[in-house]
Amino acid sequence: MTGSKTDYLVVGAGATGLAFTDVLLEETDAHITIVDRRDKPGGHWNDAYSFVRLHQPSSFYGVASVELGKRRIDETGLNKGFEELATGPEVTSYFHAVMKERLLQSERVRFVPMSEHLENGEIRHLLSGETSTVEASRSIVDATFIDTQIPLTHKRRFEVDDSVVCIPPNFLPRYAHAHSNFTILGAGKTAMDSIVWLLENGAGADQIRWVIPRDPWVYNRAIFQPGGAFYHESFGGYARQLEAMKDAKSVDDLADRMEAADIWMRLDAKVRPGIMHGPMLSKPELDLLRGVGDIVRMGRVKTIEPEKLVLAEGVCSAQPNCLYVDCTAAGLHRHKSRPVFEENQICLQMVRLYQPTFSAAMLAKIESASEDNNLKNKLALPLPMTDSVESWIECQMTSMMNQFAWSQTPDLRSWIANCRLDGFGRAALEVDRDDPEVKAVYKRIQELSMPAFANLQKLAAG
Numbered sequence: 001m002t003g004s005k006t007d008y009l010v011v012g013a014g015a016t017g018l019a020f021t022d023v024l025l026e027e028t029d030a031h032i033t034i035v036d037r038r039d040k041p042g043g044h045w046n047d048a049y050s051f052v053r054l055h056q057p058s059s060f061y062g063v064a065s066v067e068l069g070k071r072r073i074d075e076t077g078l079n080k081g082f083e084e085l086a087t088g089p090e091v092t093s094y095f096h097a098v099m100k101e102r103l104l105q106s107e108r109v110r111f112v113p114m115s116e117h118l119e120n121g122e123i124r125h126l127l128s129g130e131t132s133t134v135e136a137s138r139s140i141v142d143a144t145f146i147d148t149q150i151p152l153t154h155k156r157r158f159e160v161d162d163s164v165v166c167i168p169p170n171f172l173p174r175y176a177h178a179h180s181n182f183t184i185l186g187a188g189k190t191a192m193d194s195i196v197w198l199l200e201n202g203a204g205a206d207q208i209r210w211v212i213p214r215d216p217w218v219y220n221r222a223i224f225q226p227g228g229a230f231y232h233e234s235f236g237g238y239a240r241q242l243e244a245m246k247d248a249k250s251v252d253d254l255a256d257r258m259e260a261a262d263i264w265m266r267l268d269a270k271v272r273p274g275i276m277h278g279p280m281l282s283k284p285e286l287d288l289l290r291g292v293g294d295i296v297r298m299g300r301v302k303t304i305e306p307e308k309l310v311l312a313e314g315v316c317s318a319q320p321n322c323l324y325v326d327c328t329a330a331g332l333h334r335h336k337s338r339p340v341f342e343e344n345q346i347c348l349q350m351v352r353l354y355q356p357t358f359s360a361a362m363l364a365k366i367e368s369a370s371e372d373n374n375l376k377n378k379l380a381l382p383l384p385m386t387d388s389v390e391s392w393i394e395c396q397m398t399s400m401m402n403q404f405a406w407s408q409t410p411d412l413r414s415w416i417a418n419c420r421l422d423g424f425g426r427a428a429l430e431v432d433r434d435d436p437e438v439k440a441v442y443k444r445i446q447e448l449s450m451p452a453f454a455n456l457q458k459l460a461a462g
Contacts, residue, residue, distance in 0.1 A: 009136040023365055044148045048152075180321045186329075217265070353383055379402070
């Protein structure tokens with residue numbers, strides 16, 4: 001068994017592992033070894049379907065030191081008027097370049113692909129089966145805890161008859177032409193992407209059936225636009241969110257107020273959503289999805305048979321010559337949180353809601369600033385993935401507590417203000433803070449923050 005030494009052993013070369021490594025490289029003189037089961041960096045993006053896009057602007061995704069995209073405003077299509085959304089191939093190419101041109105060029109990063117971390121620095125190399133050890137003098141960093149489940153690699157939780165064609169969306173462009181009907185399984189962003197792809201490529205809405213176990217709340221992408229030109233959408237949207245949080249009388253009332261404030265949206269005004277996973281859509285995308293009239297709301301799929309679809313709450317007949325598209329993978333899986341910083345271990349988790357790469361970068365900055373794990377953990381309260389409005393409330397409170405703690409730490413406050421992964425920082429820097437309208441929005445946020453947090457505590461307590 002051979003061995004090597006490093007300061008940090010990062011397990012996982014996906015988006016969070018690379019974002020953490022990038023900031024650690026910038027803020028310290030540490031040597032970092034990255035281990036991953038795949039042959040190249042980028043994590044689940046290497047297995048994504050061809051038509052996937054980010055659902056947040058490219059300009060605040062990835063690693064802090066390397067820009068993704070050109071900050072272009074889309075002039076056509078469903079994202080018209082908003083900042084560009086990187087495609088799957090653009091994201092994978094970006095992460096490959098980050099590894100090759102940024103991390104490896106530093107000569108302080110070593111990448112060990114096609115290998116898995118067993119425990120305590122023992123590495124098994126998948127092709128040879130041989131093992132080696134990596135002694136990490138500072139920490140072993142788990143960048144796999146936020147488990148991203150995607151359609152191509154997840155394990156189905158339903159049975160499919162051998163005569164039925166059921167595919168992950170990766171194969172939709174290859175199989176679609178041979179079918180006259182399509183049944184999309186799942187209510188998440190992947191299902192939405194698959195339906196949009198079908199409609200944009202000539203399928204009629206009447207050819208599509210959508211199986212939705214629980215309706216989702218979705219964010220209006222308009223309020224997640226960085227840059228000074230969108231200040232009143234982003235900061236103004238946050239002010240409206242705080243107002244909804246302050247005035248809500250119940251969990252359902254909060255959701256209704258978020259919808260009335262044009263922050264959350266739903267597919268059908270007559271159906272109350274049951275899940276909140278944080279997907280973002282533009283209004284034109286939502287309008288396109290609303291054109292699908294054949295929606296099945298009978299719970300999760302149990303079995304797919306040639307003549308029928310068996311669900312948890314009922315049975316419906318199968319469509320002729322139907323292609324089933326499995327979009328039921330969980331995405332970011334909801335785990336019980338654990339402390340981020342422990343002795344010789346760091347477990348990367350979200351510390352800002354729905355911002356995994358910013359969170360990983362922030363944790364690297366916190367790691368570089370102190371030796372005291374207790375202090376670091378006070379600055380890094382972890383957030384599990386949300387599943388419902390109730391869990392959104394809990395995570396929103398934690399996210400606000402972290403933001404307040406960072407604002408009280410000058411070094412962190414300055415770093416955030418200049419970090420491109422902080423989606424709102426650029427807008428704050430690009431506007432005239434003496435403009436009366438800008439000052440009014442900023443003052444409103446200041447006045448609403450504490451009352452909003454206090455009311456969320458009441459809602460969370462039931």
